[in-house]
Amino acid sequence: MAIVRNKISPLLADIRGALLNLDQHIERSASRDVGEWAKVAASISRSFWTLAIGALMFIVIGYLAFARSVLNPIAMVAQALNAECKGEKQILLPKVKTTETLHLITAFSEMRKQVHERQVLLEYQALHDSLTGLPNRTYLLKCLIHDIQQAAEHNQRVALLLLDLDRFKEINDTLGHHVGDQVLKNAGKLLLNFTSEHCAVARLGGDEFAFVLNNVADEKQIFELTDKILQVLEKIDAVEDYRIYI
Numbered sequence: 384m385a386i387v388r389n390k391i392s393p394l395l396a397d398i399r400g401a402l403l404n405l406d407q408h409i410e411r412s413a414s415r416d417v418g419e420w421a422k423v424a425a426s427i428s429r430s431f432w433t434l435a436i437g438a439l440m441f442i443v444i445g446y447l448a449f450a451r452s453v454l455n456p457i458a459m460v461a462q463a464l465n466a467e468c469k470g471e472k473q474i475l476l477p478k479v480k481t482t483e484t485l486h487l488i489t490a491f492s493e494m495r496k497q498v499h500e501r502q503v504l505l506e507y508q509a510l511h512d513s514l515t516g517l518p519n520r521t522y523l524l525k526c527l528i529h530d531i532q533q534a535a536e537h538n539q540r541v542a543l544l545l546l547d548l549d550r551f552k553e554i555n556d557t558l559g560h561h562v563g564d565q566v567l568k569n570a571g572k573l574l575l576n577f578t579s580e581h582c583a584v585a586r587l588g589g590d591e592f593a594f595v596l597n598n599v600a601d602e603k604q605i606f607e608l609t610d611k612i613l614q615v616l617e618k619i620d621a622v623e624d625y626r627i628y629i
Contacts, residue, residue: 512586514564515571523585523593530597542605544594546612548629551590558625565622566629573615577608 510522518526530541548570555563567590574584574592583595594612599605619627 512571515567515586517571517575517592518583518585520585520587523583523587523595526583526585526595530595534597539597540599542594542596542599544596544605544609544612545587546592546594548590548616550629554627554629558623562622562625566619566627569619569622570616570629573618574612576615577612582608 510518510525512519527541527543533539534541548566551563551566554566567586570592571586577594578584581597585593585595587593594608596605596608616629619629621627
């Protein structure tokens with residue numbers, strides 16, 4: 384027992400003390416390591432958030448640039464196309480620098496130009512005679528309705544004059560329709576000179592023409608106009624070496 388008390392017990396106490404010191408050292412070292420790892424984790428977290436914010440800003444800036452250069456012009460082209468379909472006022476297309484969008488806007492502008500040209504041509508063909516180029520019956524009827532309404536509102540008078548070419552059937556039967564067509568063309572050119580703010584001229588069909596006069600003062604004004612028309616038509620005297628009298 385003396386050996387245990389004198390030898391073994393002090394040795395165990397020394398071992399226990401060494402173990403306690405080792406445990407305290409390990410604990411202090413672990414605390415330092417945890418602190419270092421916490422600092423490293425905080426640094427990594429800050430770096431991650433910095434990168435995330437930078438990436439988000441890059442995405443936002445890239446999207447805004449893409450929207451301004453591509454998406455917005457395409458949206459405006461779509462709006463312009465929709466306006467064209469509805470016949471509304473033309474939308475001014477933006478100026479862009481990207482090649483693809485520029486090609487799209489150029490193609491749309493060319494398409495819109497061609498559509499307008501065809502529309503103008505169709506409207507002209509719908510309201511004009513293809514042979515003489517004079518306004519046709521539809522155009523004359525629109526003018527007549529408008530002038531009658533205006534005359535009713537302002538207590539004015541409107542006159543409608545009808546004209547046909549004498550012996551025109553004989554020209555077609557003896558000289559051929561191509562000569563008759565040329566006579567109509569020449570007559571159309573001469574009658575077109577009477578077109579003015581107060582006088583509309585039209586070909587009704589065949590050898591028939593018509594005049595609508597608005598704001599007529601008296602019958603004398605009408606007779607003076609008819610005399611001038613007859614004098615002008617007498618100028619058709621030769622077509623393809625044929626002497627023509629109408």
